[in-house]
Amino acid sequence: MLNNLISAEMPKLPIADWVDTAVDWMSLNLEGLFEGIAVAIENVVDAFTWVFMLPHPILFIVILAAIAYLAGKWKLSLFTVLGFLLIWNLGYWDATMSTLALVLTSGVISIVVGIPIGIWCAKSKGASGVITPLLDFMQTMPAFVYLLPAVTFFSLGVVPGVIASIIFAIPPTIRMTNLGIKHVSGELVEAADAFGSTGTQKLFKVQLPLAMPNIMAGINQTIMLSLSMVVIASMIGAQGIGVEVYRAVTQLQIGKGFEAGLAVVVLAIVLDRLSQNIFKPAQKRRNA
Amino acid sequence: MPILSIRNVSKLFGPNAAQGVKLLEQGQNKQQLAKEKQITVGVNRVNMDIEQGEIFVIMGLSGSGKSTLVRMFNRLIDPSAGQILVHDKDIMKMNAEQLRQVRRKTISMVFQKFALFPHRSVIDNVEYGLEVQKVEKSKRREKAKQSLELVGLKGWEDKMPDELSGGMQQRVGLARALANDPEVLLMDEAFSALDPLIRRDMQDELLDLQEKMKKTIIFITHDLDEALRIGDRIALMRDGEVVQIGSPEEILMQPANGYVERFVEDVDLSKVLTASHVMRRPETITPDRGPRVALELMRERGVSNLFVIDRGKRLLGAITAEDASRAVKDKLTIQDILIPECPVCPPDKLIGEMFEQSSTSPIPISVVDEENRLMGVVVRGSLLGAMAGGANNEGVNANAEQLDIG
CATH class of the missing domain: 3.10.580.10 (CBS-domain)
Structure with missing residues (x-):
């Protein structure tokens, strides 16, 4: 009786219809915008891929190992050499380079867009009130759900993959930038004000440098998340190592799947350690 | 003419703060405001004139509003009502740029917990005030070095703040404030975080420096001995109000009311009277x-x-x-x-x-x-x-x- 009443008096909200309508409208009317974004992203990915494919794998490994060494970690340097030699040996070099290009593209875009948004959130209560729930939404909505509209807007290929990665990976950068700036001690902010800093001077001379450890932690998370998304994105045609994983999984080739997975792991560890350490030695040197 | 005049300055906190100012003037007291309007009165209609070249001590226990008051002198906190006149110009009526100029040229501040920028070396900290004024690099280096020498930290320029002891850190704080060559120095419990012996040394050094520089120093403290030692004049605050302003002798010998009397009764007079x-x-x-x-x-x-x-x-x-x-x-x-x-x-x-x-x-x-x-x-x-x-x-x-x- 009660059930009947509820089902009779409370029609289901047509959220699905609304979203569909909105997506249709956007793909019709904002085509130019999406095309522009697509071209830009494609160019960035191509540029990264071109750069990574340019040197011989050996040279690339040496350069990467050198960067790891400069970041102050000879162990990481050694791991980089062994890990990437393994990838080369297994025959996943090209795929790994494409994946790296994808990860860096979505990582760089996330950082370039995310840090200013994070700063904005820290400065304006209104902004953080709107953006924080949006970030929650982006992080908890299952990734496959926004893979589909991405395909609608940008068709299959690398671009929707990058877009989906950005949506999935940008929240940590925004959150940690916001948090880092808010955690700068009130007395230091007062000191910056008391000596007559402008808002910009305060931001760049005091708040951002002091928020740096937090921001770097956010960037590290962003890179890791975009790597994990890039594998999923291969389902909609993004190139790279994800394709190998996906193929192995669909064809039940357990051994091959493991190999490709291993390549992802190596890439992940190197990216993680590098992005954690690349800014630390500068501070250590100054303290020494 | 006083260098800094505070006229009827109040600071109220709470959702109805603006309304509270009027109620205060109509004679409602703090307790009523707190109960009926959820307004906290931080500073209550304070008046004081600070003269060129004096060490003016604002003393009170914690919660007496002294730190809030001093932060209104350079508008780190905006007062709810009243005027703050620096050289007869009301800083409440200044725009952001004019206010910045006052902060850069006229009023510098030294903080209780030093507030040194941990990512900058000692000399970079001292330079900060000049840096934001876009003073040429070589010139500000030179000024910062002079300032560090003045506080006895020559040779420590390239250290990081966390490598220095508390006393030395506060010297850096003082040097940073002096590098701008301000007319007024706000010192918010500047020595309270230091241990007693070092505090004594710093007080002596401040007095020595003052002999040379003749700045106007506004010194906040909760320590009566410190106030009596360094103050030319003392303003005693309680619950956001000024209870008495006078020379150390006047405060001791002619306490304005019972509160001041109780406040000063434990003072070691042998160290104050001459x-x-x-x-x-x-x-x-x-x-x-x-x-x-x-x-x-x-x-x-x-x-x-x-x-x-x-x-x-x-x-x-x-x-x-x-x-x-x-x-x-x-x-x-x-x-x-x-x-x-x-x-x-x-x-x-x-x-x-x-x-x-x-x-x-x-x-x-x-x-x-x-x-x-x-x-x-x-x-x-x-x-x-x-x-x-x-x-x-x-x-x-x-x-x-x-x-x-x-």
Whole structure:
């Protein structure tokens, strides 16, 4: 009786219809915008891929190992050499380079867009009130759900993959930038004000440098998340190592799947350690 | 003209703060506002004038509103009502750029927990104020170095703040504030985070620096000893209101109300009061008089010795009653029985430092100015009386006046 009443008096909200309508409208009317974004992203990915494919794998490994060494970690340097030699040996070099290009593209875009948004959130209560729930939404909505509209807007290929990665990976950068700036001690902010800093001077001379450890932690998370998304994105045609994983999984080739997975792991560890350490030695040197 | 004038400045916190200002003026008290309107009164209609070159101490216990008050002087906190005049210009009416100029050129601040920028070296910290003014690099380096030298940190330029001890960190804080060459220095509990011995050193150094620089220093503290030690004038605050403003002596000797009295009752007076506070009018005689006159004078005034001065009131020495009666018998002159080496002290000598001198000499200590003119005498009884808190201030002043006239 009660059930009947509820089902009779409370029609289901047509959220699905609304979203569909909105997506249709956007793909019709904002085509130019999406095309522009697509071209830009494609160019960035191509540029990264071109750069990574340019040197011989050996040279690339040496350069990467050198960067790891400069970041102050000879162990990481050694791991980089062994890990990437393994990838080369297994025959996943090209795929790994494409994946790296994808990860860096979505990582760089996330950082370039995310840090200013994070700063904005820290400065304006209104902004953080709107953006924080949006970030929650982006992080908890299952990734496959926004893979589909991405395909609608940008068709299959690398671009929707990058877009989906950005949506999935940008929240940590925004959150940690916001948090880092808010955690700068009130007395230091007062000191910056008391000596007559402008808002910009305060931001760049005091708040951002002091928020740096937090921001770097956010960037590290962003890179890791975009790597994990890039594998999923291969389902909609993004190139790279994800394709190998996906193929192995669909064809039940357990051994091959493991190999490709291993390549992802190596890439992940190197990216993680590098992005954690690349800014630390500068501070250590100054303290020494 | 005062360099900084505070006129009826209030700071209220809470959702109805704007309305609260009016209610305060209509005579509602803090408790009513807190209960009925959820308004907290941080600073309540404060008035003060701070003069060029003085050390003005704002003292109060925690929660008395002193830190809030001082932050309104450079508008780190905006007052809810009132005027803050720097050189007669109301900083409440300034735009952002004018306010920045005041903060850059006129008012610098030293913070309780130092507030050094941990990512910048010592010299970069000191340079900060000049850097934001876009002063040329070589010029600001030079100024920062001078400033560091002034606070005794030459050679520490390239260290990071966390490599320095607390006392040294606060010197950096002071150097940073001085590098701008401000007219007014706001020091918010600047020495409170330091341990007592270092705090003493820093106070002494601040006084030394002040001798050289003649800045206007506004010093916030909750420590009465510190306030009495360094303050030219002290404003005592309680619950956001100024209870009394006056010199350290006035605060001690003429407390405005019971609160101030209780506040100062535990003060070690021997470290605050000076010879000029406890001296009495001296009984004097000129050397051309005879010993018989001297004896008569002593009997009349009930004293056992007289101070011998010349016509310019310069102290020549003292004579005792015994010597005077011997002189009468042996027909000697006052010159013959004069004791030239009687104990003397300057008027600003702390009475705590006078006990030993006083106990080893039968003759009272005479207080003389730089030209050896006799200003008064300090007998042991008045030292003890002053220590007990019962110094007869009016009497002393009256005596001093008499002396000036006569």
